[in-house]
């Protein structure tokens with residue numbers, strides 16, 4: 263009978279299903295949308311309507327991608343492409359799915375084929391642009407080279423720049439710091455990218471009063487919900503979360519995961535959603551709420567990390583908490599050699615000083631420009647005792663220990679900051695401490711040094727008896743590598759031409775600290791803009 267499909271769907275019913283699908287699309291009700299698409303697909307295949315079949319398969323693939331079902335989405339695209347090998351919609355959907363899985367080369371091929379199949383016009387241009395984007399991401403995923411110059415120079419205009427995940431020359435190994443840690447497997451230059459990791463999930467909020475715990479709880483609950491959902495949707499994500507510490511395992515026998523699971527799957531992998539990786543690890547467990555909550559307690563990081571204020575997260579978000587898997591293997595040190603920067607959902611970890619092959623990579627979990635007792639409190643809150651060389655020196659040096667305690671007490675009781683700094687400097691001079699140890703103490707009392715340099719009145723009183731701001735900043739930079747507050751002091755101090763060498767030497771030192779602070783994310787000309795922002799923004803940064 264005319265108007266009736268083989269499976270019994272008449273044209274009216276089919277039309278009704280198509281309008282229903284459009285409504286669900288606008289409502290972003292992806293589950294229901296997939297169900298309606300499935301009915302249309304059944305009708306189209308039995309009615310031999312190839313055009314409808316292919317376009318609906320492509321639409322269902324997009325919806326499945328949104329639900330985190332990449333494997334299902336790819337299967338839909340392949341079914342559409344089996345029926346019509348140059349179907350532009352299916353090629354675009356497949357390209358987007360492959361790009362989401364980090365298979366940039368294959369995604370670029372799909373977009374290029376879609377451009378050809380579109381036969382010109384705006385659609386072809388758009389597909390070509392997507393192919394070009396994937397080509398850039400492919401190069402970045404291989405090299406870790408990121409250039410944010412244009413974005414920085416444009417004042418962070420528009421959306422965050424595209425970033426591909428990247429795993430540099432690093433490896434998870436047993437660490438003398440505790441459990442596992444991340445180690446360099448090759449020499450790495452200061453500023454070079456070590457990891458670019460996309461968050462499993464991030465909870466963000468604008469909290470007027472940073473101490474508002476109800477609001478913070480709301481952000482936290484939202485974040486936990488997103489992590490659980492991500493783990494449920496994708497076996498690979500669950501498997502990756504399960505590699506992380508719950509804080510309860512035997513520190514003597516840490517399980518060291520194979521690095522292969524942190525790299526994007528290769529083009530030949532048949533199970534594109536990561537199921538293969540999950541199986542390889544023998545992890546078949548469903549997302550286990552209890553365990554994941556423990557993992558989050560030990561591993562989540564806040565976005566208010568150093569550099570977040572300057573690099574574009576400022577203004578809108580003032581509370582962000584997230585889980586980035588591979589960076590979670592990095593242990594803390596108060597004398598770190600790496601730093602992280604947050605750009606959108608990505609955390610970029612870079613070497614903040616030269617790192618030798620075999621050296622453990624560490625970054626600060628909290629503000630390390632404070633005295634040892636404050637750092638102890640912070641590390642205990644994380645559940646460990648920091649035993650880095652700086653902490654050991656400050657806690658154990660028999661000559662300077664008393665001076666450190668006295669300085670801390672004087673500062674806490676609101677004593678003359680200038681007097682504390684002058685006494686500390688004199689004590690260090692008399693005790694003939696090594697340059698490295700001098701730098702440790704200056705870093706620990708950085709707030710006193712910077713308050714002194716900030717105050718004209720105090721500088722008039724004590725200025726002649728303290729080393730120049732730029733010189734102190736330079737030594738402190740050697741301890742904490744990069745830091746906006748130290749960079750700001752270096753910029754300000756070097757303008758006065760204060761004990762930093764000639765103009766070129768000064769410029770080199772500023773750029774070196776800039777690279778340590780932000781990594782090699784921008785070219786030299788764009789770095790000036792970052793420096794200007796550093797000078798503007800440091801008031802907002804908690805030091």
Ligand SMILES: C[S@@+](CC[C@H](N)C(=O)[O-])C[C@H]1O[C@@H](n2cnc3c(N)ncnc32)[C@H](O)[C@@H]1O
Pocket residue numbers: 437439440441442443506507509516560561590591592593594595644645646647648649650
């Ligand atoms: C984000 S995880 C770091 C990776 C962890 N070591 C592992 O095996 O998975 C944080 C935990 O590592 C340990 N940790 C990190 N830095 C440390 C340090 N400097 N000294 C001792 N333990 C540390 C603590 O147990 C902390 O709760």
